[in-house]
Amino acid sequence: MTVPDVMDDWAHLVSTALVGTDRRPLPAAGPGPGADPAAQLLARAALAGLARRVGRPPERFEGALPQPAPPDPRPALPQAAARRLRTILDSYPKYLPEWLAAVRRAGFRLPAAYLPPLLDIGRTNMLIRADLAAVLAEPGRWLAAASGNWRYLLREARAEARPEDWQGADPDARVCYVAGLYLSDPQAARRLIRQDWAAQRAAVKLGLLALVSRYPDPDDVSFVQGLLKDPSKQVRDEATLLAGGLERRSAKPPPPDFTAEVARLLAANRGVGRDLHNFVMTRSGEPWPHDGALLLIDALAERGGRAAKAAWSDWIAEQVQTAVADNAPLTVRDRVAGLVADQAVAAALEGAAPRVDFAAMLALLDFRRDMLAELRLS
Structure with missing residues (x-):
């Protein structure tokens, strides 16, 4: 049996295995392992399976070829930044949102090989989708249109709004238009x-509800509550969840000033404690003010010079230390570098290991600094 014959016979082998060789006998294929039809089926399936793994001649394609990817006129990403992206994807995915936002501002074009892995990440990380769509631009949309797994990108804003997207029949294009309108004129979008x-x-309604959730406004509560009688059950279910979230959000007081709250918690707990840790974790993922970050760094430095009061305080200090490295502005780097130098001197004189690892904090700050500096190259 030739390779094409084996491949053509695969569907028949599968159906025969499902219904049984007694009901659907195999076609003659020369000598086989005895007269047992089941053994012959297994032998033929092994041969066909091997052929499928090895490969087969290409099938003749009679349809129209897809249009090529649209050109991207933006300058190519610098090589150092491309290497940095590989490191981020492999070891530091938590810095991908900051990196994508910086690439969006810089206006670079990514190497095509990185588009599929980034599109895969965007499937589960909805926080990066707006920046990801802007960075991948039209080539990314072209690729997303070819795969059902990546179609979420088609609902993100284009670089330039196109009124025909809203007027057309494509539901993804309609949501895409409103997403762009939210960026330029939120009230007009609402x-x-x-x-x-x-x-x-x-x-379309489900996509619009996702945008309302992304860009919440106090005036949205009554509108979303009115959707609980929508004809679509799926829309009603999503509206119910969204209405509850908007109500809880509107009932909450505005978040406290970061620096003032850090100072208050440090005074109340006499240093780095559980309440401070909890507050810091709720503000992760947003830029911190310079003064508030310095308060945390100085509190960690003070804690490093005295004994801990509880076993869990070491873990809390490590968590706060990492949060500072991830969210603090890079303007605090010199302060951290000074503390690293002080610890080196103390270790040389006293021979004791530091209780707060400012060297690790400095390494992460330097990673972020270099990551952003590479995008300022021309």
Whole structure:
């Protein structure tokens, strides 16, 4: 049996295995392992399976070829930044949002090989989708249109809004237009959603609800509550969840000033404690003010010079230390570098290991500094 014959016979082998060789006998294929039809089926399946693994001649394609990817006129990403992206994806994925935002501002074009892995990450990380869509631009949208797993990108804003996207029949394009409108004129986006809601299909409504959730506003509560009678059950379910989240959000007081709250918690707990840790963790993922970050660094330095009061305080200090490295502005780097030098001198004189590892904090700050500096190259 030739390789093409084996490959053509695969569907028949599968169906025969499902219904049984007694009901669907195999076609003659020359000598086999005895007269047992089941043994012959297994032998033929082994041969066909091997052929599928090795490869087969290409099938003749009679359809129209897809349009090539659109050109991207932006300058190519510097080589150092491309190497940095590989390191981020392999070892420091927590810095990908900051890196993507910086690339978006710098206006570079990514190497094509990085588009698929980034699109895969965006499937589960919704926080990066707006920046990812801007960075991948039209080539990314072209690639996303070819795969159902990446179609979420088609609902993100384009670099330039196209009114025909809203007027057309494509639900992804309609959501894409409103996403862009949110970036340029949020109030106009909200008016458009309310005015045309009844005329939209369920797929568009779900995409619009996702945008309302991403860009919440106190005025959205009554609108979302009114959707609990929408004809689509899926829309009603999503609206119920969103209404509850918006109500809880509107009932919460505004977050306290970061620096003032850090100072208050340090005074109340006489240093780095559980309450401070909890507050710091709730503010991770957002830029911290310079003064507030310095308060945390100085508190860690003070804690490093005295004994811990509880076993869990070492873990808390490590968590706060990492959070500072990840969220503090890079303007605190010189302060951390000075503390690293002080610890080196103390270790040489006293021979004791530091209780707070400022060298590790400095290494992460330097990673972020170099990561952003590489994008300022021309």
